[in-house]
Amino acid sequence: MQASVTFVGNATVLLRLGQFTLLTDPAYGPAGSRVHLGYGAWTKRVRDPALDVLTGVRLDAVILSHLHGDHFDSAARQRVEPSLPILTTPQAARKLRRKRFLAPHGLPPWECHEWTRDRQRLRVTAVPGRHGPGVVNSLLPDVMGSVIELEVDGRLATRLYITGDTLMDDMLGQIPRRFGEIDAMLIHLGGTRLAGLLLTMDGHQGTELTHLIRPTLTIPIHYDDYKVMKSPLTDFTTRAEHQGLTGITPIPRGGTIDIPLRPVVTGFSHPHNPAG
Template identity: 90%
Template structure:
């Protein structure tokens, strides 16, 4: 059984989960390219994505946390086929339908979408997120986190929480209450700031969320690709080490990390994209 995450850059990852492959928050523009964030705000990319890892990959769906230029840029829009399923917020799904996309699925919090192949089932459940402080949140795009469950023969194989661009908020406590054990977390960091306002978790909020979720494996992403990101990865890793958090595992662009599998899980390796 294969379950892994490959880091492309920013919030873009390739998830190989048994017989399924998901692409998260595709942004493919090179370093030096600019993306629009709304309300006249732009930001420049400063790190190249590792696009070579996508060569020859067959993707089942895109999981899009929200519609911001650093999560779905013009280069990615050209790459994503119109009929490829996109799981996202209802707000983003409506906007995508007005473009050329034929299969966006808007998921309100706690709603899920499933695929079944042979003995395996993959479930993506939308969970809450809040992209800005107080009333500012209502001025920004709706954002969702995702809990991704892989099951084999009806038994849990692995559970991954993808935070999306959220700040720490009381509503996130509902996630471990509803789902119980979470095997791995992709945590969006960076301490993104616009007009002095914090819009994504910095090191302090990230460690607080890691204490709340307590995954076996925490993979930090979304922290140094764009100029608006002000909190370096070391803010999170240093604080996490001081607080005794374990399982914090940074990943290089183009690198792949295996996700934890529950004991006793057996199955067939991914038919399309062998680990490389």
């Protein structure tokens, strides 16, 4: 059984989880293209996405952490099929329905969406995120993280946490308390700044969250594609190494890495209780 992550660029990754294929935060614009971040703010892309890895791929759904131009740009909106399910925040789902998209599903924190195929079940649970500091957060789009769980014959095969564009916050402590062990984490970094305000985790906050979640595998993404990103990947990797964090594994653009799978233990079923 396959469980893997392919890095396309920024927050766009292709997830192959058993019989299911998901895409996160599609942004297809080339280097030099500009995206709108709201309130008259724009930023320019400085690196090309590795779109060739998406050729011929059939998707089951898109997971959209929030509706910002660097997470769902105009190039992607033209290519994503209108009927493809999009799991996102309720706020973003309402806006997408007013566009050409037919199947957005708005998930408040701790609500989930499931697919079942043969002996496998894939569950995506929305978890909290906070995009901006203090009252600034209310001026920014709602964001969600996602916990994705693949089960085979009712037993957990792997659990993946995607942070979304969040800052470090006490509410994130609910994630390990509710879900337990995380096999892999896709962490959005970059230290994005607008008007001097930090809007995504930098190296310091990224290591704080990694200490909190303690995943087996930590995959940094969202760190060097746009000019507003001010914290290079080395801010995170160097700090993590000095603090003794293990399993930090960047993926080259267009590259693929396997997600850890749990051994199947006869007669044992892993609990799932996000509302607990």
